[in-house]
Amino acid sequence: MFNRFTAIAKKEIKQLRRDTRMLFIIFFFPIVLLIIFGYAINFDVKHIKIAVYDQDKSDYTREYVNGLISSEYFDLVTYIQDESEIKRLLDEKIVQAVVVFPSNLSRKLLSKQEVKVQYLIDGVDGTTARAIQNYVNAATYNYSIKLTKEYLAVTGKNLYVPIDLQPRFWFNPELQSTKFLIPGLMGMILIVTAVISISLSIVREKERGTIEQINVSPLSSFEFILGKTIPYILISLINAIIVLLAGYILFGIVIKGNMFLLLLGTLTFLFAALGLGIFISTVADSQQVAFQAANVTSLLPSFILSGFIFPVETMPIAIQVLTNITPAKFYIVILRAILLRGAGISAFWNQLIYLGIFGAIFITLAIIVDKRSKGKN
Amino acid sequence: MKTIYHFIIKELLQVKRDKKMLVIIFMAPILQLIFLGYAANMDVDIVHTTIYDQDKTETSRNFIESLVETGYFKIDYNANSYEEITELLEHGKTLVAIIIPKDFEKKINRRETTQLQTLFEGSDASKASMALGYIQGVSTRFSQNLIMETKDKLGMKISLSGSLTPEVRVWYNPEMKSRIFMVPGILGLVLMISTILWMSMAIVREREIGTMEQLIVTPIKKYQLLLGKLIPFTMIGFVILLIVMIIMVLWFGIPVRGNIFYLLFAALLFILSNLGIGLFISTVSKTQQQAMMASVFALMMPMIYLSGFAFPIENMPKFFQYITYAIPLRYFITIIRGVVLKGIGISSLWLETLILFGMGVSILVLSANRFSKKVE
Numbered sequence: 001m002f003n004r005f006t007a008i009a010k011k012e013i014k015q016l017r018r019d020t021r022m023l024f025i026i027f028f029f030p031i032v033l034l035i036i037f038g039y040a041i042n043f044d045v046k047h048i049k050i051a052v053y054d055q056d057k058s059d060y061t062r063e064y065v066n067g068l069i070s071s072e073y074f075d076l077v078t079y080i081q082d083e084s085e086i087k088r089l090l091d092e093k094i095v096q097a098v099v100v101f102p103s104n105l106s107r108k109l110l111s112k113q114e115v116k117v118q119y120l121i122d123g124v125d126g127t128t129a130r131a132i133q134n135y136v137n138a139a140t141y142n143y144s145i146k147l148t149k150e151y152l153a154v155t156g157k158n159l160y161v162p163i164d165l166q167p168r169f170w171f172n173p174e175l176q177s178t179k180f181l182i183p184g185l186m187g188m189i190l191i192v193t194a195v196i197s198i199s200l201s202i203v204r205e206k207e208r209g210t211i212e213q214i215n216v217s218p219l220s221s222f223e224f225i226l227g228k229t230i231p232y233i234l235i236s237l238i239n240a241i242i243v244l245l246a247g248y249i250l251f252g253i254v255i256k257g258n259m260f261l262l263l264l265g266t267l268t269f270l271f272a273a274l275g276l277g278i279f280i281s282t283v284a285d286s287q288q289v290a291f292q293a294a295n296v297t298s299l300l301p302s303f304i305l306s307g308f309i310f311p312v313e314t315m316p317i318a319i320q321v322l323t324n325i326t327p328a329k330f331y332i333v334i335l336r337a338i339l340l341r342g343a344g345i346s347a348f349w350n351q352l353i354y355l356g357i358f359g360a361i362f363i364t365l366a367i368i369v370d371k372r373s374k375g376k377n
Numbered sequence: 378m379k380t381i382y383h384f385i386i387k388e389l390l391q392v393k394r395d396k397k398m399l400v401i402i403f404m405a406p407i408l409q410l411i412f413l414g415y416a417a418n419m420d421v422d423i424v425h426t427t428i429y430d431q432d433k434t435e436t437s438r439n440f441i442e443s444l445v446e447t448g449y450f451k452i453d454y455n456a457n458s459y460e461e462i463t464e465l466l467e468h469g470k471t472l473v474a475i476i477i478p479k480d481f482e483k484k485i486n487r488r489e490t491t492q493l494q495t496l497f498e499g500s501d502a503s504k505a506s507m508a509l510g511y512i513q514g515v516s517t518r519f520s521q522n523l524i525m526e527t528k529d530k531l532g533m534k535i536s537l538s539g540s541l542t543p544e545v546r547v548w549y550n551p552e553m554k555s556r557i558f559m560v561p562g563i564l565g566l567v568l569m570i571s572t573i574l575w576m577s578m579a580i581v582r583e584r585e586i587g588t589m590e591q592l593i594v595t596p597i598k599k600y601q602l603l604l605g606k607l608i609p610f611t612m613i614g615f616v617i618l619l620i621v622m623i624i625m626v627l628w629f630g631i632p633v634r635g636n637i638f639y640l641l642f643a644a645l646l647f648i649l650s651n652l653g654i655g656l657f658i659s660t661v662s663k664t665q666q667q668a669m670m671a672s673v674f675a676l677m678m679p680m681i682y683l684s685g686f687a688f689p690i691e692n693m694p695k696f697f698q699y700i701t702y703a704i705p706l707r708y709f710i711t712i713i714r715g716v717v718l719k720g721i722g723i724s725s726l727w728l729e730t731l732i733l734f735g736m737g738v739s740i741l742v743l744s745a746n747r748f749s750k751k752v753e
Binding site: 029032036040045047090109114115116117119120121123124130134135136137138143144148162164165167171179292300304305311313314316318322340341342343346 | 401409412413415416417418419420421422423466467468469485488490491492493494495496497498499500501502503504505506507509510511512513514516517519520523524540541542543544545546547548549550551552553554555557558673674678679682683687688689691692693694696697711714715718719721725
């Protein structure tokens with residue numbers, strides 16, 4: 001038995017080595033995607049483009065604006081002279097926010113009153129708008145404190161600040177979004193290589209008719225499948241290593257947790273993903289159908305439903321239930337625990353069980369469908 | 378003209394007869410829009426919070442109360458030790474742990490500064506910084522209220538110095554819902570995926586099945602063949618567009634504030650440039666599988682990520698910002714968001730419209746030139 005499935009595995013590896021175009025796609029695209037994700041995609045809202053409508057034109061407003069633009073969060077695009085310009089600037093996305101200082105600002109400040117600084121924010125992108133709102137609130141508050149401090153310094157008193165907030169970000173002190181995206185990216189790449197390539201490779205034998213030669217050989221279905229999957233497990237592991245290495249070299253992401261747990265989690269995930277791939281290959285007769293099925297069940301969900309970018313917990317319940325169709329969801333939880341937080345197995349053992357059940361269900365289904373279709377012939 | 382007409386009828390008949398295909402062509406975009414529309418939500422509405430209240434006094438309870446009152450914080454755990462907090466953070470069960478020190482009330486009563494430690498599970502950077510913003514808001518307001526109270530107690534009427542307070546008005550999307558932002562973008566995305574895929578596969582299929590040879594031996598001219606393919610797919614694309622627009626307005630309740638005819642016109646230009654891309658893919662691939670792989674991996678994935686549909690283009694490094702100029706989806710998303718959310722029209726968006734038009738024409742001409750009416 002050992003000889004037989006290694007023979008299949010060897011044959012598969014030979015075939016793969018000859019298909020250079022496929023190999024190129026499998027090994028090259030992960031790096032391209034990693035670069036896109038690492039460099040181009042981030043949610044860190046910085047360099048917000050602002051316009052200033054200063055009706056006061058005093059030292060106060062100048063100092064306030066200087067404070068804004070000396071941080072990396074705000075970039076001053078233009079001063080405007082007329083209220084009617086605000087609409088055009090926001091409509092055409094020339095700026096993301098407009099600051100309006102009322103004309104009586106310095107007079108009111110001098111007479112120790114409260115003055116409102118108005119901000120008009122482009123809310124189209126809600127996430128960015130919330131971040132901008134947080135920044136302007138903090139900036140205005142800080143400037144107020146500075147004013148109060150200066151005033152008190154003259155009278156020789158100290159400012160009383162009741163609460164001193166001390167935030168500390170664990171696991172990701174510099175708050176890099178890349179760190180969060182790498183595990184999701186790994187899940188997506190592995191699912192593409194595992195589900196799509198295994199199902200296409202089995203269906204191709206069906207399409208070309210070479211599967212009949214295998215059927216008449218003394219090989220059992222189990223040996224055939226095992227022989228087929230081993231090369232893809234190897235490819236997936238190599239891919240995982242490539243992504244981790246590239247993540248380390250390009251973005252300095254270090255694996256915090258245990259390597260053995262990482263391997264265990266990856267293998268369990270591959271078991272589930274390959275189970276899905278094998279099931280698809282038993283149902284599909286043509287590569288086109290297999291590709292569509294793999295696309296619908298793995299590629300899109302691993303991007304949208306896996307928690308890769310959009311948190312699962314904020315989805316409506318019906319969609320949350322649907323997220324379970326992608327093994328990537330469970331794998332991402334495991335990867336984030338190991339890679340980012342360095343957590344032990346107690347943090348994700350249930351995910352391993354989900355993945356095991358997932359793989360077992362699809363392999364059982366594949367066996368049932370396979371037996372039925374053989375019975376028909 | 379008649380030849381083209383007959384060709385179009387043949388194409389539409391083919392689509393109509395293939396029931397499975399028909400279902401996929403129209404159902405796929407609908408389902409994608411609905412699922413994506415619900416799933417693509419990045420609002421941080423709930424912050425899972427753990428409180429370690431070492432003080433357990435009225436003041437500390439007031440502080441917790443003011444956290445809960447914002448509606449953002451959901452207190453899942455009340456921890457009693459640092460070990461418990463460490464475990465919750467490590468297991469990713471809580472986003473933030475707030476530790477109220479033992480002498481919280483005492484220090485505040487003595488008018489001393491008390492330190493409030495907040496530990497974040499920072500792996501999701503954007504979520505963590507958003508949560509920090511909320512906490513800062515709460516602690517600022519809490520501090521100000523304390524100062525006001527002491528002032529009242531001391532009978533001080535005027536404030537010590539003038540102060541500035543922000544008054545934020547959010548335009549276009551006052552509740553800052555990411556769904557309102559996402560759905561129009563997803564509409565563009567779905568439209569792009571279906572038009573590129575079907576166009577590229579339609580021509581490659583004729584080649585694979587061998588019916589292309591029959592077309593080649595007929596006296597039909599190259600431009601007639603191309604128009605005969607393009608016109609029915611433009612029609613199908615337009616029907617898909619109408620369906621997804623209706624879903625956006627009726628299902629998601631996002632009305633079109635601007636001129637709908639202008640939007641439809643821009644969408645037509647967008648569909649044309651996608652058909653051009655699909656045609657291009659069909660000229661470079663020999664099998665359907667290659668066509669699918671090429672369109673998904675080499676074109677669609679990068680185009681999706683770089684189009685600004687979920688990830689703001691302004692946040693990208695300059696180099697990637699330049700790449701986005703070559704992506705038709707980017708312009709269409711700007712247009713659809715402008716028309717739907719801001720209610721602006723061609724006077725503000727003429728440049729995007731013009732570029733989309735130019736791209737559509739040049740991609741189509743380029744691919745049409747590559748397309749050869751020959752057997753390989």
